[in-house]
Amino acid sequence: MNQYPKTAVVQAQYSGQQRGNPFLEAMPSVMSYKMLMDEIASSPLIPVQLPEMSLEERRMSIPRLNSLFIPMDYMYTIYDTLYRSMLSSYSNLSLVETIRQQNAIFMDQQSERFSTQAESCSILGVPGIGKTSTIRRCLHLIPQVIEHTQYRNEPFYCKQVLYLMVECPSDCSVKTLAYSIFAALDKALGSNYLERTMHAKSMSVSAATTQIKILCMTHHVGMILVDEIQNAVTTARRQGQVKPLIKFLVELTNDTSTGVCFVGTDLAEEIFTEQEHLRRRTRGLRLTPMKPDAGYRKFITSVWQYQFTRAHAPLTDKLANKIYDLSGGIPAYVTAIFRESQVHALMCGEKCITDQCIQYAADVLGLHVPKTYAKGTSISEIQLQCDESLHDNEESRLKESAIRESLTLPDNQVIITDAQAGNPDTLQCKRLYANKRGRKAVQRDTDDLLVAFSKGVDLVEFIIPNGLAESRDTEC
Secondary structure (H helix, E strand, O other): OOOOOOOOEEEOOOOOOOOOOHHHHOOOOOOOHHHHHHHHOEOOOOOOOHHHOOHHHHHHHHHHHHHOEOOOHHHHHHHHHHHHHHHHHHHOOOHHHHHHHHHHHHOOOOOOOOOOOOOOEEEEEOOOOOHHHHHHHHHHOOOOEEEEEEEOOEEEEEEEEOEEEEEOOOOOOHHHHHHHHHHHHHHHHOOOHHHHHHHOOOOOHHHHHHHHHHHHHHOOOOEEEEEOOOHHHHHHHHHOOHHHHHHHHHHHHHHHOOEEEEEEOHHHHHHHOOOHHHHHHOOEEEEEOOOOOHHHHHHHHHHHOOOOOOOOOOOOHHHHHHHHHHHOOOHHHHHHHHHHHHHHHHHOOOOOOOHHHHHHHHHHHOOOOOOEEEOOEEOOOOOOOOOHHHHHHOHHHHHHHHHHOOOOOOOOOOOOOHHHHHOHHHHEEEOOOOOOOOOOOOOOOOOOHHHHHHOOOOHHHHHOOOOOOOOOOOOO
């Protein structure tokens, strides 16, 4: 089990490594693959009296499926990305540099820094694949605030905020984003920064952003996650105000060594590929829906066991493929179709889930599966080879090596190259289907021209002997 309680604030426990940097020493140990999978998984409770329950009681029990969360290997990659981004922020900043940067911000000067910048990244993907829910579950297992009281037998009072999660404002306003960060800090620390800021009616945007930088340094914020970053694209197209917001986040990283993680749909790629410095700072995962492969079958098999109908329907290839085609391999759509098909079966007197129930559920829900989406890594393709005995023995080494190697990205993360960024057409791919699309092939005769062409036969020598055309030597 995780050694840290699931509360907002914990007392600092120093590891003894990286001496001279209490913020890095106080970082929690990285969780193993098995531990994380066990912690983030959740399943609905199936009532013991299910066989005796009436149809109405069964139907009212189906909302229990909303608590179903099936862990997949790509989720550990997300956890690893977040954890190492936090390590990057604290490994690049010493106590002396912290004081220098705070003074520079107060004096509105450029601080002299010799450490590298904090790790910034992005996690983009098709809506419904579980980005935000996975991130929230992973962050729930990491203490948000670490309280320091003593370091090396000397008084050392401060609070270290490991992460803040805010949502990109729909109006793409820098001031609104600043207020969201104030509110997130207040929620984590129990402070009243937002209230004091709201009272200062004449506070300008520049004053608010400066205050954010000072607070990030004061409370040693490791990372800020900006969710729904695609909102910036919509606003940019309408008002052209995206640049100030992105510029503010870039300045925040430069001035405070606080990492920024952008989370959203692949629409945000439009912003990230506009300028060279944004491409470099927004590397990371590009997630696409499941493919009709073993990963999908494992997922649908796990979901399929939670049936509240009168009889248990076996998971056949036909049903699995139909659900995939209707959902496009998007986990949220798969579970939605599964829930609604049970409701329809119970209301129509069906004993179990049928092909018609699945089709009706998809029609009622009106699911919109994109025909194309940005290229990336399918969430069912990310398969991690985790030897638990080896992983547990090297848990501490992973933390050290991540710092020593400057926190390079995992091999299975997709990095958008400059060539790809310059050509938007290379970033699109069509959705997949489990069942082959189109009309079935028609059986053709042996003397059909297409059959002859597919066999590589000389068409001139094939046409005349078979009487398909008159010879040129034929007399008139």
